[in-house]
Amino acid sequence: MSGEDGLVLGIDVGTSGARAVAMDSAGDIVATGAAKLAVFSGDHRDPLGWWKALQAALLETLATIAPARVRAISIDGTSGTMLPVAADGAPLATPLMYNDPVADPAILDSIAAHAPKESAAHGATSGVAKLLAFQSLPGVFRVIHQADWLAGHFTGLYDVSDENNALKTGYDPASRCWPDWLARTGARTGLLPDVLPAGAPVATLSPAAADAFGLPGDVVVVAGTTDGCASFLATSADRPGDGVSALGTTLTVKMLSDRPLFAPEYGLYSHRIGDMWLAGGASNTGGAVLAAHFSAERIAELSKTIDPATETGFDFYPLTKPGERFPIADPQLMPRMTPRPAEDGDFLKAIFEGIAGVEALAYERLVSLGSPRLCSVRTVGGGARNPAWAAIRERKLGVPFLPAKSEEAAAGTARLALSGARKAGVL
Template sequence: MLDEREAWLGIDLGTQSVRALLVTADGTILGRGSAPLTSRREGNRHEQDPGEWWDRVCTATRQALQGPHHARIGGLAVCGTSGTVLLTDTLGRPMSPALMYDDGRASDEAAQARAAGLRVQNTWALPKALWLMEEYDRPAPTPRTHRPHLHLVRATPFRLAHQPDVIVARLTGEVPPTDSSHALKTGYDLEHGTWPYGPLAQLGLPDGLLPNVVRPGTPLGEVTPEAAEATGIPARTPVVAGMTDGCAAQIASAALRPGSWNSVLGTTLVLKGAATTPVHDPTGVVYNHRAPDGSWLPGGASSVGAGVLTAAFAGADPATMDTRAASYEPSGAVTYPLLSPGERFPFHAPTASALLLGETDNDADLWAALLQGVAFAERLCLDYLDHLGAPLDGPLTFTGGATRSEYWNQLRTDILAREAHVPEQTDPALGMAALAAHGTGAGPLPELAERMVHITTTLTPDPHRTALFAEPYTRLIDELTTRGWLPPPVAAHAHARLSRDTET
């Protein structure tokens, strides 16, 4: 039986900030904290200073734990951005910048990995690991293009780490194994539970670089007295293995029963679902995480997202712009609003760029076009999942920062032509609190999540508005197909689903 006096701490290492939540078994938020993070962007490069993560974690957890909550902290878990990696020394201390989830500098290395038989995308962690080793662990000062391949028998002073590993090492005082959720984009084979050492040897990754891997929710250690003093977290608090931020948000939506889906709309768009078996995609666009109970969490991450609004309208008030945008349904232009070059889901197109079909009358019309364009991309993601045979018959939940916009929530619901639910608390840190409870023996994760997550809004699609947006969505599908980005069979399936959803 759960002890209602217990609470669990979730820590989310996001793109723009660190967030921490202290949550009870019934979902009551006892404390919250946050601290901003800074990034360095240059062209297709995106880095963060991993030393800043620890400083911001200390700030966020101290904020979350201040005040008279009178709860015993039963455990904690940490999530991070998927595909973010760095090099550390053997004690877990950072030895390189962190190459972030959307850093695209390792396209050549990605091609090498694919040639070795590994299904990876350009921004995944494995290509970036290869790039980091070429930069920091050079066996000789020869040009990169002529450097001989290394073998997996050579030792290295470096260790590859994912974002949460750095924080867990500081919390527990030990270099931890990584969780299988973060290891996925580094090439870890979830179905067989092992690193693909043969192909990795062909790529020249040295012995000792890759961490051991455990399932999410596995106990990793306890908070040390030194870490307790820095963070405010009581010493000996259990630390369990976390998951990626997309999976954390999925837990925070309670979308863990087969057929359920969570659409996370933040800086970028991520869709995560639940299934009893993996969803196989020969293109590698859709990949499968593994849940703590051994079931599967298929999904994908797009380069489209709410970040385009910030990029195009720095300093604008979103509520005011939403009100003005409501007069442009549909917009005079159709967009596919990529935040950075290349698309990874719902299609693989490394050369894709943001597109704008038609002209907008003013900034309100452009804002409307961007809102609608993101929703079109979201619909195309679901069309593609349906094309692959993924189960879509469960509830759909919206989470992410974009859910603060009631107008956009309804617009997305209408364009998707399906009911959607919005939880009261959409922070991935809530998902980590639920995972911490599971990892410390409080119960099965789906039941814990359903108890902690409070659905406050249910949105119903308006068929007339679904039909209103059918023509611009059709134009977008056709343009993506003409440009060679969207495979014709996927386009045909999207057209068929649209016809079904707009039948009168």
């Protein structure tokens, strides 16, 4: 069978469910599947629920393609979600999700004392904190990430991770190793998984997994990533200077860089993606500000009256309450949204301009910290569908706005599977 006939599978597992896509060698999605976690479990921390949702999404995808065409598979999970397992992968405790804090002050003090300031492992929700919380359980073989555990169901290996999931657990992506300081926190570093680059081939399917899904036994399982990195990769941004703005409840900007960026004062760190680095930050501005003043219907109505080529003359920094993370690190920063224009259309336009100004400042901040200059922007999230806002943003950022290939995180993970399949010589 020729390489053009081959397909790869990407799977995204989040807090609400699982999605799967089949992708051809040209990067086009040819089949999809989805399943809600709530159908299988009432608890988003239930690993069996994760696995059942994944199975359902994958089987739905496989039902519309020839499984014999599949060459590789890769999985992403929520960043920072961890669980302790026995050697056969059996969970030994309820997982701690990405936003579950570890409350033991001794653990947090030890991390603060030994972790370098630029490490992503600081804080009560870090992977290191979860390792320290789990490591004394009887029979623990490894403490691994959600994506590691799910991938283990396909390989039988529960001691392998990827560089992106490992970042918040203290992994050093620059030297590509678990650093010495981890042991000084009291962590049992022998419980940490081996780490491979995202997109690296791990192993072929176990016989049990091949039988369960009707897949060829030589399908390659590829090291995955986090859900956030997968969402970036899904857009097809792939060159230094390519930016992706997520316009949801908040504004998140990410850019590919030829060098790593670390700025803990902004909560900024870098994921290693191939030979490049993915850096980004999250602002408190975004769709939540719009929703605080207008309904979605009113925004759509008023947007039709906006001329995006002109300026209102207002200088807003739109926030719903005091405090900003990025591109200004100031927990006391006050919203700037006065004086309010008399007309609702002008007020909405001024908010659009203000958020676009924060977005432009965010990319400027990345450049000031060492990233390449911004070359292009792709947009995802609800705000991407407003033409007036898009035109205002394009004017303020001054770079081409390119279409996102996909907004599906599973598509980004499938791109990693494509990379791994090519490295393994199976596509």
